[in-house]
Amino acid sequence: MPLVTKETFLGTLACRTYGWHLRHTNDQSPSIADQFRMEEGKEVHRRARAIYPDGIFAGDATKTAGLVADPTTNTIFEAEFQVDGYVTRADILRREDDGWHLIEVKSNVNTDDKLVDDLTYTTMVLRRSGVNLVRCSLMLISKDYRLGMPDDALFVLTDHTDDVKARADEFEKQWESVRDTVNQAEQPEPRLIWACRNCDRFKADCLGAGVNNHIFDLPRISEKKFNDFVAMDAMTIDRIPVDYELTPNQDIVRTAVRSGKPVVQPSLADELAAIRWPAYYLDFETFKTVIPLYPDVAPHEAILTQYSIHICSAPGQVDDHREYLADPSRDCRRELTEQLIADLGNEGSIVTYSPYEKTMINKLADVFPDLAGRLGRCIERLYDLKDVLSKCYYHPCFHGSYSIKKVLPVLAPDMTYEGMEVGDGDTASAIFAKMAMGRNSKAEMKKIRRDLLTYCGQDTLAMVRLHERLVDIACD
Numbered sequence: 001m002p003l004v005t006k007e008t009f010l011g012t013l014a015c016r017t018y019g020w021h022l023r024h025t026n027d028q029s030p031s032i033a034d035q036f037r038m039e040e041g042k043e044v045h046r047r048a049r050a051i052y053p054d055g056i057f058a059g060d061a062t063k064t065a066g067l068v069a070d071p072t073t074n075t076i077f078e079a080e081f082q083v084d085g086y087v088t089r090a091d092i093l094r095r096e097d098d099g100w101h102l103i104e105v106k107s108n109v110n111t112d113d114k115l116v117d118d119l120t121y122t123t124m125v126l127r128r129s130g131v132n133l134v135r136c137s138l139m140l141i142s143k144d145y146r147l148g149m150p151d152d153a154l155f156v157l158t159d160h161t162d163d164v165k166a167r168a169d170e171f172e173k174q175w176e177s178v179r180d181t182v183n184q185a186e187q188p189e190p191r192l193i194w195a196c197r198n199c200d201r202f203k204a205d206c207l208g209a210g211v212n213n214h215i216f217d218l219p220r221i222s223e224k225k226f227n228d229f230v231a232m233d234a235m236t237i238d239r240i241p242v243d244y245e246l247t248p249n250q251d252i253v254r255t256a257v258r259s260g261k262p263v264v265q266p267s268l269a270d271e272l273a274a275i276r277w278p279a280y281y282l283d284f285e286t287f288k289t290v291i292p293l294y295p296d297v298a299p300h301e302a303i304l305t306q307y308s309i310h311i312c313s314a315p316g317q318v319d320d321h322r323e324y325l326a327d328p329s330r331d332c333r334r335e336l337t338e339q340l341i342a343d344l345g346n347e348g349s350i351v352t353y354s355p356y357e358k359t360m361i362n363k364l365a366d367v368f369p370d371l372a373g374r375l376g377r378c379i380e381r382l383y384d385l386k387d388v389l390s391k392c393y394y395h396p397c398f399h400g401s402y403s404i405k406k407v408l409p410v411l412a413p414d415m416t417y418e419g420m421e422v423g424d425g426d427t428a429s430a431i432f433a434k435m436a437m438g439r440n441s442k443a444e445m446k447k448i449r450r451d452l453l454t455y456c457g458q459d460t461l462a463m464v465r466l467h468e469r470l471v472d473i474a475c476d
């Protein structure tokens with residue numbers, strides 16, 4: 001019988017159906033971005049092990065048992081334990097005060113419940129295996145680490161012994177039932193819970209599969225409203241009573257779903273008229289790594305690497321296109337910022353499709369205070385098209401999302417990201433990071449740069465087309 005792992009145990013605690021699938025369903029291979037995160041995790045673990053030169057790599061249960069029994073062993077890496085149908089690997093075990101100090105290595109800067117649950121699972125299995133744990137810690141990434149510092153400056157240890165031991169008592173009460181659930185032949189009957197909203201199975205093959213206008217398609221639905229709808233047995237938006245109070249943005253969605261037609265608010269024309277010409281349609285791409293690649297950059301800090309600007313003199317009338325893509329071998333933010341300021345001119349709206357560009361321009365102003373005044377004037381010209389769209393328009397085919405990739409097929413169906421080598425921001429970030437790490441040949445880099453420029457340019461052209469279509473709708 002396959003052993004219960006940390007992932008299946010914690011997944012089953014959240015939802016028994018989800019945990020069962022982790023054991024029984026072969027999911028698709030990881031995305032480029034997922035693969036990159038896994039590679040980063042391996043490097044973080046390698047650096048953590050380097051701090052303990054006396055450490056011995058175990059890697060399986062037999063070798064672990066021998067090392068634990070040997071009093072001359074002080075530190076064990078990847079110590080594996082199997083007991084009563086469960087398995088776990090402890091990242092680092094250190095002999096301490098007649099017992100052992102369990103250290104789980106994580107790529108995060110801050111502690112959260114999920115990390116403590118991970119540590120709790122390993123604690124539970126080690127305790128059941130007879131290991132005397134005197135301390136349980138998370139080894140996290142230090143936000144103060146900078147490129148060039150020694151490996152031990154990369155980490156901070158946080159002690160969670162008391163919390164984890166109390167949680168492990170609670171976890172252990174579920175030992176048999178989780179093991180039985182994940183090993184049963186039949187999938188447990190799914191039950192709609194708040195966690196379904198962020199579950200990757202929901203629309204793929206679970207309760208949301210094939211369901212149009214599910215209540216989770218309601219923008220920014222709160223847990224309280226979700227519970228109200230479940231109590232009313234209103235699982236789709238059309239079943240939400242008309243007198244149930246929703247936010248204005250949610251109300252547009254309910255009206256559109258109930259009528260089966262798009263809803264256009266009268267304010268759309270006025271909102272669009274606020275754009276000043278020429279308009280600069282702006283999109284940024286950034287990347288971040290756990291371990292910084294450039295000087296004076298913090299772990300996980302987003303670094304702006306690329307922008308695209310389509311310049312229009314009227315809706316849909318493209319006069320010019322400007323773009324920038326950094327040299328990945330160095331931090332180009334200063335050069336990028338100066339060119340960005342020049343490319344954005346002095347007047348006209350700067351149209352974005354998220355508040356992210358504003359956040360990043362503010363960060364540039366922090367990094368380069370001498371440019372803060374000119375960047376501040378750019379911020380005053382920002383116009384968020386997504387914000388206007390979500391206030392003034394909804395089409396039932398948006399299926400609850402105003403993401404540009406959901407909106408475009410409805411409003412500008414000839415614009416598509418299908419077939420593009422780089423088709424989303426996570427992929428763009430991961431492949432830039434790999435270039436910055438020197439993992440690509442010159443020929444590969446040439447192609448990747450072309451793909452990145454095409455992707456970012458597509459984002460701003462999509463905004464141009466979207467805006468043009470909205471002007472038509474407002475005039476109808």
Ligand code: SF4
Nearest residue numbers: 015190196199202206
């Ligand atoms: S969609 Fe909901 S019921 Fe289905 S696996 Fe996910 S959390 Fe469980």
